[in-house]
Amino acid sequence: MNTKSLQEFDPEIFGMIQRESARQTDKIELIASENFVSPAVLSAAGSVMTNKYAEGYPGKRYYGGCEFVDEAENLARDRAKELFGCEHVNVQPHSGSQANMAVYFSCLETGDKVMGLDLSHGGHLTHGHPINFTGKLFDFVSYQVEKEDEVIDYDKLIAQACKVKPKLIVAGASAYPRKLNFKRFREAADACGALLMVDIAHIAGLVAVGLHESPIPYADYVTTTTHKTLRGPRGGMIMCKEEFAADIDRTVMPGIQGGPLMHIIAAKAVAFKEALEPKFAEYQRQILANAQALAEALVGHGQKLVSGGTDTHVMLLSLLNASVSGKKIEKALDRAGITANKNTVPFDTRKPFVTSGVRLGTPAVTTRGMGEGEMREIASMINDIVNDVASGSDKTNDGAVNANVAERVKALCRRFPLLTSTTQTASLAQ
Numbered sequence: 001m002n003t004k005s006l007q008e009f010d011p012e013i014f015g016m017i018q019r020e021s022a023r024q025t026d027k028i029e030l031i032a033s034e035n036f037v038s039p040a041v042l043s044a045a046g047s048v049m050t051n052k053y054a055e056g057y058p059g060k061r062y063y064g065g066c067e068f069v070d071e072a073e074n075l076a077r078d079r080a081k082e083l084f085g086c087e088h089v090n091v092q093p094h095s096g097s098q099a100n101m102a103v104y105f106s107c108l109e110t111g112d113k114v115m116g117l118d119l120s121h122g123g124h125l126t127h128g129h130p131i132n133f134t135g136k137l138f139d140f141v142s143y144q145v146e147k148e149d150e151v152i153d154y155d156k157l158i159a160q161a162c163k164v165k166p167k168l169i170v171a172g173a174s175a176y177p178r179k180l181n182f183k184r185f186r187e188a189a190d191a192c193g194a195l196l197m198v199d200i201a202h203i204a205g206l207v208a209v210g211l212h213e214s215p216i217p218y219a220d221y222v223t224t225t226t227h228k229t230l231r232g233p234r235g236g237m238i239m240c241k242e243e244f245a246a247d248i249d250r251t252v253m254p255g256i257q258g259g260p261l262m263h264i265i266a267a268k269a270v271a272f273k274e275a276l277e278p279k280f281a282e283y284q285r286q287i288l289a290n291a292q293a294l295a296e297a298l299v300g301h302g303q304k305l306v307s308g309g310t311d312t313h314v315m316l317l318s319l320l321n322a323s324v325s326g327k328k329i330e331k332a333l334d335r336a337g338i339t340a341n342k343n344t345v346p347f348d349t350r351k352p353f354v355t356s357g358v359r360l361g362t363p364a365v366t367t368r369g370m371g372e373g374e375m376r377e378i379a380s381m382i383n384d385i386v387n388d389v390a391s392g393s394d395k396t397n398d399g400a401v402n403a404n405v406a407e408r409v410k411a412l413c414r415r416f417p418l419l420t421s422t423t424q425t426a427s428l429a430q
């Protein structure tokens, strides 16, 4: 076996990881679905549990030598149950998409009717987009937000459910800045005899500490990722009522996956332990305070936000009536060291690869320790860039505004060092 260090054996990959680490340290991360894990989560994710095959579930594996990974998976399950108060949990899905796939395959037949939020209104690819497996295998009918206030009208949703008669209703979103009303979703499901799945991939951290209502009492299935506001390793998870437990477990393995990623399950357990600490609730409160500060400052500068603001960690800068697209702003922000993603907005008139929106989120900058003052500074930077590009002055002033923002980004990042990446760089150098 190769016993050289990564640096010695593969300087190319070593260099790439170092440059990625520096990018994370030196730029302002506003991608709403990203976060920075702790050194403890990173250690578990990079551990020797990656070597172990453990198809099956604790106590019922198809392989020997599972005594320690069994302990890790049991601990992950116990902590997840404590965190979310669910009856049953499966921590094996490799990603949020696979968690959703497992729920669909456990309760639907090919061609069944399902309702999910339109992708361009904030939904996720796995909520029925035509180019995704969900749109290809099932008969998805999408619901949308209202044109006037850009939020879901629940009376309309219930009426639509009664007309469509889906077997499953999917609630949850990737770019919906407002709180979701799970009680009303349950009413919609009950009105047409459908099952209800709630996908809390984005808001799991807020739900865990009670800052967003929990869907557990209302939903038949709750899916999530573990790497967004929950701040764990990249992965997925399914929570469900006891009556669906055996079906869900069977559908995850052998239905759609083979061996679980035991190192990632161990890292999930560590992240859940972190999330059970009082400090984590404080962190989630600061995510919301920061989102409020960022949204209010942007609106104060005259920028438009979808639905006028946010009550979560995420917001959408709307460029629907602006001369400049989301794609252009994403590029200009990136040049200045601010990382965000272009995103369609409801009733977008531009193409999905161009878009009329930019999605902004506060989980990652909050992990760095930034507060409301820094959010106002970031809003001012974003405003300067949008105005610069929209007015075309970025061409006449030779990128002076962009260069000025880049300097401010550097200064801000220096004031808030990122602990995980220095740890990672140090451990790589060993």
Ligand SMILES: *Cc1c(COP(=O)(O)O)cnc(C)c1O
Pocket (backbone or CB within 6 Å): 033, 094, 095, 096, 097, 098, 100, 123, 124, 126, 172, 173, 174, 199, 200, 201, 202, 225, 235, 236
């Ligand atoms: C991110 C996300 C997912 C999928 O997560 P992956 O781990 O990227 O597959 C699913 N649903 C929603 C609502 C999401 O935001």
